[in-house]
Amino acid sequence: MGNMDDDGVTFAQSYESIAANKNASTPISNGHIPNQNFVPREMAKQQHEKELNEVEQEVQQDRVEVEEQQQLLLNKQLKFSAPAYTEIRTRSGGLHFKRTSEGSYHPATNEGHATSEGKQTCDDDKFKPSQAERVLSAEREHYQKTSFEDVPLHTACLTYLGFYLLMILGYINQLLFVPKVATEKARDGYVTLYDAFESFYSRYVYRRVRDCWNRPICSVPGDELVLKDRVTDDYGWSFRFTGTETRCLNLGSYNYLGFAAATGACADNSEQRAREKGLAYCSSRCELGNSQMHIDLEKLTARYCGVEDAIVFGMGFATNALNLPSLLGPNCLVVSDEKNHASIILGLRLSGATTRVFKHNNMRDLDRVLRTGVCYGNPKNGGKPWRKIMILVEGIFSMEGSIVRLPEIIALKKKYKAYVYLDEAHSIGSMGPTGRGVVEYFGIDPKDVDILMGTFTKSFGSAGGYIAGSKKLIDFLRTNSHAHCYASSISPPIVQQIYTSMSIIMGEDGTDTGRNKVQQLARNTRYFRKRLAQMGVITYGHEDSPVVPMLVYLFSKIGAVIRTLTTRHIAVVGAGFPATPIMEGRIRFCLSAAHTKDQLDYALDVIDDVSENLGLKYSRKPRDPNPIEY
């Protein structure tokens, strides 16, 4: 903060003096000892130990001590020369913690992770799997479990006011100063090539909190990650690295089942595969890029989804963007949810089909759109019937944290004889008692959904996407899909990562690791959501969805929350205006099976404190006074 804010120095000083007075020592050391210095030191130590046998001990010890002292000095300099963030000023001088050791995050020991031994599967009788209860009707259950609380009026007004202030300041800024960016020289007779508003927005609004996005990391994003610290001297125009690193609890990765890890079966098998088969085939599946691995993966994916056949692609985004045009064309009607992902929207535009948007998860609106589509036909074609009608929905909507109302959509689809394309990018692996996605969550026959699409990027900790469905559909795609014919095939180690993680989830490795992971994710999700609701912050979405958006509304609050949480060694992701409506800035927590209860408790305590101090407790719902059971 100190470098973003002119008063930051005084904030920090006042905080320090108060902390000193109160003797409440919760020192937040931003930037721990960088690894690149630490590792050589360790190596040097080991080398010294080896040499001890040969050479006299005392000389060596002296040298080690001198080196260690130099190292300590260097570390001190690194640590205090340019801290990435200083402590934010709060109500009574810093966030309070019961014990001093709680003030900073200590990397957890590996106990409590979901493993084959199943340490976390205590009190199994109370545990509810991730599954719809189906006691009430689908509609009633949806409304019971999903929450979209309205924004308080004064917050809405302030959000708009703040946004207008930022825009006004941006225009003044642009008027007075030449921005420090590459400018487009107007060529005679040409219009400018680059969109003016977007660059204006990113220069004068987004730039002010740019340090909270696109932060470089330098470790595997598992349950923890290591952030590379950077500071800015010119209000976000440019950054420089301080050379320090911060170890953070990772609440920002779509690593739902914790398969993104540098160790374990997945990593070992992938490494083995890379050594055997190399890194790439440099050719598409139709030509030389096909191999037995890919065919095995497709068969496994089909079995995983419970359908006849599947086809895999090397890129999740392209799976949507390039396969939709092969399924749809002009004179087709697509009924698409308003919160669908950009890849779907791009695919629909490429296909040239007519798109009608229905309100997010609103079945009455979907019914209306389908009815008008069926009754009035294609107005551009003189009211003749559409060639086909397709409903496009996602399993879990990643920005809203809500779950599709699949049973009702299936009923509507059967009523109007439309097709359903279900994008399970986030739900595959993370929903359902055995991780088979939202289809299993609702207990629906996978054959009722015509096209099942999903990605390997999230739960499987890899890259790529698949489409699963009937044999006819997949054969059609094999001959017609651009992503199949022109894109190069998936790299062997990536295939192996998917294959291993998928077999673990299916339990084909002979352990119940996969089942434990799915259950731990379900348990983490419910616990985290219930605790957040108890705190009184507004969260969106379904109570079983592992994506938890916490509404903070204001632009500056997104920045403040991310910065404060970083000083507490928690890494989260914020989402602001272009990705969400202006009114609904939010912090998005993504839960993982790799998180332990201790880690979540720590994060929740910090979030509680931060939301108290920054005023995020907007919710007017009654709060549960009882402690939440894990």
Next chain:
Amino acid sequence: MLNNIMNFANYWWFRYLMVTELYVVEKWERVTIHVIFMVLFCVFWYFNYSVLLSLTSNLIGYTPLASILDIENEGAARVKVM
């Protein structure tokens, strides 16, 4: 005591900067916006004083402020006469 007051003021100043988005902007921009706020406030005050007050007093036929001012003016006149 003083420390507590300072803390309280600091904290709520910070919250004020937060809700107006002034927390993320540069110092000169913050000053500019505050100047604009002050100018707006003064313009509104003057408008209320000169237009709205006389309008309402005409409508209602009674202005406490004006009557007070009149008495003061009379007093001043009497002082001058004496």
